[in-house]
Amino acid sequence: MEGRALMWFRKGLRLHDNPALEHACEGAKNVYAVFVLDPWFLAPDPCAPSPGSARVGINRIQFLLGCLKDLDLRLKSRGNQLLLLHGNPVEIIPGLLHKWSIKKLCFEYDTEPYSLQRDNFIKEHATETGVEVCSPVSHTIYNPEDIIAKNGGMVPLTYQSFCRVLGKPSNPLGDGPSHIPPPIDYEGVNVLSVPCLEDLGYKNLNEEFSPFPGGETEGLKRLEESLKDKNWVSEFEKPKGDPTAFMKPATTVLSPYLKFGCVSSRLFYSRLKVLYSQVKSYTKPPVSLEGQLLWREFFYTVGYGTPNFDRMVGSPICKQIPWKDDEDLLAAWRDGHTGYPWIDAAMVQLRKWGWMHHLARHAVACFLTRGDMFVHWEKGRDVFDRLLIDDDWSINNGNWLWLSASAFFAQYHRIYSPITFGQKYDPEGKFVKYFLPVLQDIPKQYIYAPWKAPDEVQKNANCIIGKDYPYPIVDHVVANKACRECMAAAYQLNKDATGKPTAEQLDLLKVKFGQSGNFNVIRNSKSSPSVKRQRQSKLTEYK
DNA sequence: AGGTCCGTTGCCAAG
DNA sequence: CCTTGGCAACGGACC
Numbered sequence: 001m002e003g004r005a006l007m008w009f010r011k012g013l014r015l016h017d018n019p020a021l022e023h024a025c026e027g028a029k030n031v032y033a034v035f036v037l038d039p040w041f042l043a044p045d046p047c048a049p050s051p052g053s054a055r056v057g058i059n060r061i062q063f064l065l066g067c068l069k070d071l072d073l074r075l076k077s078r079g080n081q082l083l084l085l086h087g088n089p090v091e092i093i094p095g096l097l098h099k100w101s102i103k104k105l106c107f108e109y110d111t112e113p114y115s116l117q118r119d120n121f122i123k124e125h126a127t128e129t130g131v132e133v134c135s136p137v138s139h140t141i142y143n144p145e146d147i148i149a150k151n152g153g154m155v156p157l158t159y160q161s162f163c164r165v166l167g168k169p170s171n172p173l174g175d176g177p178s179h180i181p182p183p184i185d186y187e188g189v190n191v192l193s194v195p196c197l198e199d200l201g202y203k204n205l206n207e208e209f210s211p212f213p214g215g216e217t218e219g220l221k222r223l224e225e226s227l228k229d230k231n232w233v234s235e236f237e238k239p240k241g242d243p244t245a246f247m248k249p250a251t252t253v254l255s256p257y258l259k260f261g262c263v264s265s266r267l268f269y270s271r272l273k274v275l276y277s278q279v280k281s282y283t284k285p286p287v288s289l290e291g292q293l294l295w296r297e298f299f300y301t302v303g304y305g306t307p308n309f310d311r312m313v314g315s316p317i318c319k320q321i322p323w324k325d326d327e328d329l330l331a332a333w334r335d336g337h338t339g340y341p342w343i344d345a346a347m348v349q350l351r352k353w354g355w356m357h358h359l360a361r362h363a364v365a366c367f368l369t370r371g372d373m374f375v376h377w378e379k380g381r382d383v384f385d386r387l388l389i390d391d392d393w394s395i396n397n398g399n400w401l402w403l404s405a406s407a408f409f410a411q412y413h414r415i416y417s418p419i420t421f422g423q424k425y426d427p428e429g430k431f432v433k434y435f436l437p438v439l440q441d442i443p444k445q446y447i448y449a450p451w452k453a454p455d456e457v458q459k460n461a462n463c464i465i466g467k468d469y470p471y472p473i474v475d476h477v478v479a480n481k482a483c484r485e486c487m488a489a490a491y492q493l494n495k496d497a498t499g500k501p502t503a504e505q506l507d508l509l510k511v512k513f514g515q516s517g518n519f520n521v522i523r524n525s526k527s528s529p530s531v532k533r534q535r536q537s538k539l540t541e542y543k
Numbered sequence: 544a545g546g547t548c549c550g551t552t553g554c555c556a557a558g
Numbered sequence: 559c560c561t562t563g564g565c566a567a568c569g570g571a572c573c
Contacts, residue, residue, distance in 0.1 A: 158570070159551075239552030286551040295551080359552065366553095410568035414553040421553085491568075 003029035004183075005104040006096060008089075009082070010035075010115070011139055012108035012261035013067040014216040015074050015176030019136040024106040025177040032100055032183050033075055033082050035068055036089040037195070044201045049334060050351050050387070051207055057387040058202065059210040059354030066214025067260050068194045074216060080180035083191040090118055094125045099187045102131055108261070109135045111144055111304040112393045141169045141266050142297050144304035155305035157317065157408070159286055162298045172266040208352040210389055212256055219257030223268060226252040233275055234282035236289045243359035244426035246349065246434065250357060252289070255390035258296065269293050296395060303394030310397045312378065317407040320501045321490040322510040323369070323376035330375050332473050333368050334383050336436070339465075339472035342422030342448055343367050345435040352435070354389035359421075365403035366416045370487055372479045374513075377404035405487065412487040418476055423448045438469050486513040 005028035007021055015021065024031050041056050051058040072082035085092050097105060105126050110119060119135065126133050137143040147165055148155055156162040197205060212218075227233060241250035257263040272290050276282045285291030308314035312321070331337075336344035336351070346360040356364075361384070367373060368380045381400040385391050398408070405412035422432065429447030433440050439450060441461035446453035451465045451472060458464050465471055489509050493501040 160549095161571085237551085241552085288551095291551070362552070405568085409550085410570095411550085411553085411566095412568075413566060416553065420555090424554095495569095 003027060004032065004100055004102050005030070005106060006032045006034060006093075006100065006102045008034050008036075008093060008105065008107040009071065010107060010110065011259070013071050014219075014262055014264065015071075015078065016174065016216070016220070017138065017172035017264035017267050018108070018176055019138050019173060020106040020108045020134065021176060021180075022173060023134045023136065024104065025180055028104065029181060030183045031080060031180050032096070032102070033080055033180070034093075034096065035071075035082060035084055036092050037084055037086050037200075038088060039086065040088065042200055048386075049331070051202065051205060052386065055386060057351070057354060058197070058205065058207070059352075059387070060389045060391065061200070061202075062197060062209060063212070063214035063256055063354070063389045064260065065194060065196065066218070067216070067262055070215030070217050070262075072194050075180060078177060078180045080182045082194065083183075083186070084194060085189075085191060090121055093122050094129075096189065097126055097129065097131050099189055100183070104132045104134060106134045108139055109137045109143075110139065111300060113310075114393075137170075138264065138266070139261055140297055140300050141269050141293065142166065142301070144297075144301040147297075147301045148305045155302055156298075157302065159295070159298055162301065163285060163294065166294070166297075169269055170266055172264050172270055210352075210354045212253055212353070212355060212389060214256070214260065214262065214389075216262045219254070219262035222252070222254055222257060223263050223271070226254065227271055227275060230275055230279055233272070233289055234279045237283050237287040238292060238358065239287060241357065241359065242425045243346075243357035243363070244422055244431035245357070246431055249355075253355065255392075256355070259390045259392050265293055265296065296392070299392075299394045299398035302398060310378075310381070310393070312376070312406065315407075318401060319406045319490065319494050320506060321404070321406060322486070322506040322513070324374045324510070326373070326375055329373045329473065330368075330379050332470075333364070333373060333375070333380070337470050337473070338367070338418075339451065339470040340367070340418040340448075340476075341429070341432040341436055341439055341450060341469075343418050345422075345432040348435040350384070350387050354387055361399065362403055363416045363418070363421055365400060367418050369400075369404035370412050370483050371415045372418065372474050372476060372483065374479075374483050374486060377401065377406060380404075410491075412491070413484055415480055415484075419448045436469070438463055482513060489513070 005024040007024040012018055012020065041053060042061060043053050045052070045054040048054055052061060068082060068084070075081050096102065107119070110116065123133050123135070147162070150165040150167065151161070156165060243250070254263060254268065258265050258268070269290070272293070276290070282288065285294050303309045306315065306317055312318045333343070333347065336347040338344055343364055346356050346364050349360070350356050365377070365380055368375050369377050377400040381396060384396050384400070388396070401407040402409045426432070427444065429439070429444050432447055439447060442450050442453060442463055443457060443461070446457065450458070450463065450469060453461070453465070463469055486509065489512070493505055493509065
């Protein structure tokens, strides 16, 4: 019974550059490679606003299953296989340690609060029962704790101050162990093979699926393809990318592979450095591809070192702002029924593909929060958190804090136009028409503001605004002015207050701005009851 | 203290 | 097609 190791996979779904796996193989007679399918994440929720579980959309579940299938195949190529179990890891893992007489438990270190709590519990249990625990940092290039220590114990809150304290990056390991000794038996434990969506209880799936399949093999292929074009890599400047490019996205789309650890960020980083050394000139952080990887590190570091990072109340870095609590506005945004085609098309892409270009995320996040709707960033964060295949807790929260001008970024008067922003990249409206086929025959001069099309044009296009596609839910000019006034008042309150503004003070602002009616001009004047019903109907009906 | 510079990705009109 | 300047105007870093 000597020398049994349990390799617990969570993120880090790869064999290459996987220090936890290397440790598991060191001196082990048998390596049990385990992934726990947690119903808390994966159980179908028929009440959810789109297919998936309560917490995870169908695309990310599908992506995860792809990762697991590939991991299993790759483990098999090294003489092992992936063992799947259903349940809560906090209950499952300690049971396995006991039943399989495990001597060493290995898993990748995870900085997210939910994971830390879970892992600390399991770590304590393991140590108490004499199991050696090994959890190396390999999801990020740097260990957030080291960065904070190097910064004098303070969390760096600007990208530049963050970059100044960065030392040498850690180097990736190789392709992984060539042979991973398999278990002899499972001691009566019922281990499963990788399920499909139907096995998890998902039925009648007819929505479009993400074009990005999960897995280490796919991820490494994508990495190689991205690095092949040295000019493209060395000239990459994120803000110059085209958010409406969808047949061939303007970025690498390696984010979901980094999220699940199919591709090691350290491998990506070191490959980038090699490429940079082979070219005459190349772009630099923050806009370069290297810069994108460092943004990821930045948000992981701030997310790790900031209490209540994912909340407004109780966060030391988050501006206290009297966001509105309007479920109708939120639902219209979430379901792509705002009446602004650029916003709605991006939200449909999110729902159908689980992915949007970074700038499209900016546009819709700005629209929901400080730009037009003044809905709480935490609500938008939750929608992204559920639907994005690349959703990372730290990065998602960090970007919502940024876009809502709650932290990191304060120039709230810089607003993305829901009409002209998309138009400037895609004047023909190809992106909009692809994701909102109902607008297919609307002439391009009206495609970003179809309510302005004359009745005759709407009729010819078989798209009557208010019937086939909604009126804009807010008047951008009016709503945006109200948002900026409210932001100014809230900022003043945050500045004046010795600490944070009180809930009472924020409520006063809410009364002053929230009930003025400014947000609802068009909705109240032009929406007939039938339009309201139309909005509540399913997204797929807008075809 | 107070001024100035700058910050991954605003919009619009003018040239 | 591009760049440039006006617009309005926050706050951290640095002098």
